[in-house]
Amino acid sequence: MDFRWDLIWRSLPLLLQGAWLTIQLTSISVFFGILVGTIAGMLRLSKGPMRYLAGAYVDFIRGTPLLVQIFIIYYGFPALIQNPVPPYVAAIIALSLNCGAYVAEIVRSGIQSIEKGQTEAALSLGLTPNKAMRYIILPQAFRRIIPPLGNEFIALLKDSSLVSVIALEELVRRAQVIIGRTFRPFELWLAVALIFLVMTFTISRLVNYVERRLKVGD
Amino acid sequence: MVTIQNLHKKFKNLHVLKGITTSIEKGEVVVVIGPSGSGKSTFLRCLNFLEQPTGGEIYFDGVLIDPAKNILQVRQEMGMVFQRFNLFPHIKVIDNITLAPKTVRNLSADEARARALALLDKVGLADKANSYPDQLSGGQQQRVAIARALAMRPKMMLFDEPTSALDPEMIGEVLDVMKDLAKEGMTMAVVTHEMGFAREVGDRVLFLDEGLLLEENTPSELFSNPQHARTREFLSKVL
Ligand SMILES: Nc1ncnc2c1ncn2[C@@H]1O[C@H](COP(=O)(O)OP(=O)(O)O)[C@@H](O)[C@H]1O
Ligand SMILES: [Mg+2]
Numbered sequence: 001m002d003f004r005w006d007l008i009w010r011s012l013p014l015l016l017q018g019a020w021l022t023i024q025l026t027s028i029s030v031f032f033g034i035l036v037g038t039i040a041g042m043l044r045l046s047k048g049p050m051r052y053l054a055g056a057y058v059d060f061i062r063g064t065p066l067l068v069q070i071f072i073i074y075y076g077f078p079a080l081i082q083n084p085v086p087p088y089v090a091a092i093i094a095l096s097l098n099c100g101a102y103v104a105e106i107v108r109s110g111i112q113s114i115e116k117g118q119t120e121a122a123l124s125l126g127l128t129p130n131k132a133m134r135y136i137i138l139p140q141a142f143r144r145i146i147p148p149l150g151n152e153f154i155a156l157l158k159d160s161s162l163v164s165v166i167a168l169e170e171l172v173r174r175a176q177v178i179i180g181r182t183f184r185p186f187e188l189w190l191a192v193a194l195i196f197l198v199m200t201f202t203i204s205r206l207v208n209y210v211e212r213r214l215k216v217g218d
Numbered sequence: 219m220v221t222i223q224n225l226h227k228k229f230k231n232l233h234v235l236k237g238i239t240t241s242i243e244k245g246e247v248v249v250v251i252g253p254s255g256s257g258k259s260t261f262l263r264c265l266n267f268l269e270q271p272t273g274g275e276i277y278f279d280g281v282l283i284d285p286a287k288n289i290l291q292v293r294q295e296m297g298m299v300f301q302r303f304n305l306f307p308h309i310k311v312i313d314n315i316t317l318a319p320k321t322v323r324n325l326s327a328d329e330a331r332a333r334a335l336a337l338l339d340k341v342g343l344a345d346k347a348n349s350y351p352d353q354l355s356g357g358q359q360q361r362v363a364i365a366r367a368l369a370m371r372p373k374m375m376l377f378d379e380p381t382s383a384l385d386p387e388m389i390g391e392v393l394d395v396m397k398d399l400a401k402e403g404m405t406m407a408v409v410t411h412e413m414g415f416a417r418e419v420g421d422r423v424l425f426l427d428e429g430l431l432l433e434e435n436t437p438s439e440l441f442s443n444p445q446h447a448r449t450r451e452f453l454s455k456v457l
Binding site: 072115117118120121122123124125126127128131136138139143 | 266268284290291293294297298300302304305306307312317319321322324363366367370376
């Protein structure tokens with residue numbers, strides 16, 4: 001039994017390039033996911049017919065595997081519209097939509113967690129329901145949403161490895177390619193795991209920091 | 219100032235208010251008493267439509283309150299103080315008070331601030347402007363809540379058991395602020411179990427029982443000479 005440290009060292013630049021793509025894909029998708037999810041989450045709490053659409057979206061995404069969602073975006077849609085979608089774009093769309101559904105639930109429960117008395121106090125002062133939402137409910141919900149959003153960020157970072165199936169050279173895909181050449185799966189997968197660990201650990205530290213900064217007056 | 223005609227409120231099958239008719243005159247302090255669950259809070263919350271009545275009419279300054287038309291204006295003129303204060307915990311005391319004048323009445327930041335500081339001074343909390351609500355005691359929070367409502371310069375104030383959530387030693391400081399307000403001529407509707415307050419500043423007492431306005435009278439008349447057995451029974455427990 002030998003352990004090839006040198007192999008890890010030599011693979012590191014390529015793996016880190018992959019990790020960088022992983023970070024890019026995840027960050028961009030979390031950004032769009034928060035955008036989509038905030039809208040969907042608020043729509044779910046609204047009175048109009050749009051809430052059913054938002055509900056269907058959330059149920060669909062949460063009830064189907066991300067892998068299938070990636071296939072639908074990368075293989076399904078291009079066939080339908082007779083136009084290929086680049087893997088990078090397909091990955092971001094799939095990850096964003098996936099993230100959005102989970103964020104929608106986080107946003108919804110965050111808003112619902114604010115006591116009814118807050119809305120009532122705002123309304124009793126003559127604020128419109130929209131202003132009550134904007135000045136009173138959302139700022140408070142936002143603080144409560146930060147920790148679960150951080151968890152979602154971490155979950156998406158890990159799940160993003162699934163886009164390796166559409167040949168995007170993110171971290172996992174890079175490892176697969178190197179293993180194909182070197183036949184050293186143990187060292188490579190261990191290295192991949194450690195790189196993921198460093199990334200997720202960093203994110204959770206960042207989230208903790210933001211959470212502490214926002215704690216004032218809550 | 220407020221005329222209430224045959225007010226009904228049902229929650230699904232629960233008939234909470236069963237036809238209440240009364241009025242509150244300008245400058246009057248009306249105290250609402252009654253057993254727990256008799257509908258006192260619901261009655262008050264129907265006045266500013268935090269609860270939507272299921273029957274009857276309410277007129278404010280002679281105008282029918284209609285949630286589709288004028289409810290925002292009515293609420294601006296009807297301040298409310300809650301049992302649990304409901305201060306906004308994420309902003310400072312001063313911002314709690316200036317928020318509505320700025321966003322609803324479009325007051326400038328300076329005007330709103332000056333008004334808020336004057337009100338804080340009035341309720342004895344001038345030094346707490348930059349505190350957050352949870353840094354204050356219950357009594358202080360409730361006084362801030364009163365200042366927050368007054369900052370809109372309402373024509374009338376609703377109080378729903380404003381001292382019930384307070385430790386006994388803090389009740390006095392809140393009642394004092396309310397008494398001052400009454401002396402200045404504020405029109406007030408107050409749900410409370412503080413019979414001393416009712417006697418001292420109340421112009422009229424309404425006794426609510428199981429959703430009915432069983433009797434109303436001046437405090438001295440109602441307390442010394444109750445007409446209904448239910449009223450006597452209730453008063454024997456609280457006086
Ligand atoms: N939002 C609500 N939904 C259903 N029932 C309610 C609601 N609010 C109050 N009630 C019921 O209405 C009755 C009167 O309540 P309330 O007005 O709070 O009484 P009080 O303030 O006199 O104690 C109670 O039986 C209470 O359970
Ligand atoms: Mg009550």
